[in-house]
Structure formats: C-alpha cells, structure tokens
Amino acid sequence: MGRLFVIQYDQTPDSRIFLCTICHTQFALRQEVVSMVRTNESLLLEKAVNVVVDTPEHYYLEDAFDNIEMIEADVHCVGCNMLLGQTIIAVDSFHERLIEGRLMLELRKLLYWNGEQVIDAITLLPPEPEEDD
Ligand SMILES: [Zn+2]
Numbered sequence: 001m002g003r004l005f006v007i008q009y010d011q012t013p014d015s016r017i018f019l020c021t022i023c024h025t026q027f028a029l030r031q032e033v034v035s036m037v038r039t040n041e042s043l044l045l046e047k048a049v050n051v052v053v054d055t056p057e058h059y060y061l062e063d064a065f066d067n068i069e070m071i072e073a074d075v076h077c078v079g080c081n082m083l084l085g086q087t088i089i090a091v092d093s094f095h096e097r098l099i100e101g102r103l104m105l106e107l108r109k110l111l112y113w114n115g116e117q118v119i120d121a122i123t124l125l126p127p128e129p130e131e132d133d
Helices: none
Strands: 017-020 026-029 033-037 042-045 051-053 057-062 067-077 083-091 103-106 110-113 118-120
Touching: 026 042, 051 083
Parallel strands: none
Antiparallel strands: 017 026, 017 110, 033 042, 042 103, 051 067, 057 067, 067 083, 083 103, 110 118
16 A cells, blocks of 8 residues: 655744644644633644544534534544544534534644644643653
8 A cells, every 4th residue: 555645734933733742743733723622632623634534423412501413533643543533524403613524633642833843732841751661
C-alpha cells in the first residue's frame, strides 16, 4: 500500500495548529475551533485533516434538557492510528453546537503549535520530557 496523502500546514509565527501527541501529524488550524469543552477536555472543531473515520454508530446523548440521538464515528490519526475522538455524521434535531461534520477531539491527545513552539494542548506548556525509570 502507498503512503496516505497527508496535508501539511506551515508552522510559521502566524499559524496556530493542533498536532498529534505521538507522531506530530497536523489535524486542524486554530480557526477551525468552535469551542473548548472544559467538562471532558475536548475540542469541538468545524473540520479536521489527516484523520481516518471509522464506521458510523448510533449514539445517545442525554443532558438536562435533551435526549439527542446522533450518528457518530470514531476518528483516528492517519499517521499513528491513535483514537482521537469522534465526528458527528448526523443529528436527529437542531442543536447549536452539535452540527453534522463537526469533530470532538480529546485535548490530551493533542499538541499545539503556538507560532513559536509546540506545547501541550491542556497545560499550554512545552511537553514533559520522557522520564527514565
Ligand atoms: Zn498520530
């Protein structure tokens, strides 16, 4: 099999990019972020690149006001196949944030290019060096 085509953004002082913690594949520009969901430390994105989408599955979301039925699919990194989160394939009713095509990625699986260096997407600090046991 040939190598999968990977989209590469330039990491310049003007760009802000989310990357894979393991293989540094780029997933999204800062301007694709819809919101940061603090409760489960994830990032809601308008779109992403370099992800592999799994088979869609039904998903039920219950909160205080709604019972939402959605069809979602897991998304993986194209470079290392790590599970990153989910993408919304279809939603049964209108919801201001849950819109078809959007993705919810776990922050702890992401790094962030802040125009200067690559930092941890949660702590916003340079990643901890690997510890030797
Ligand atoms: Zn990866």
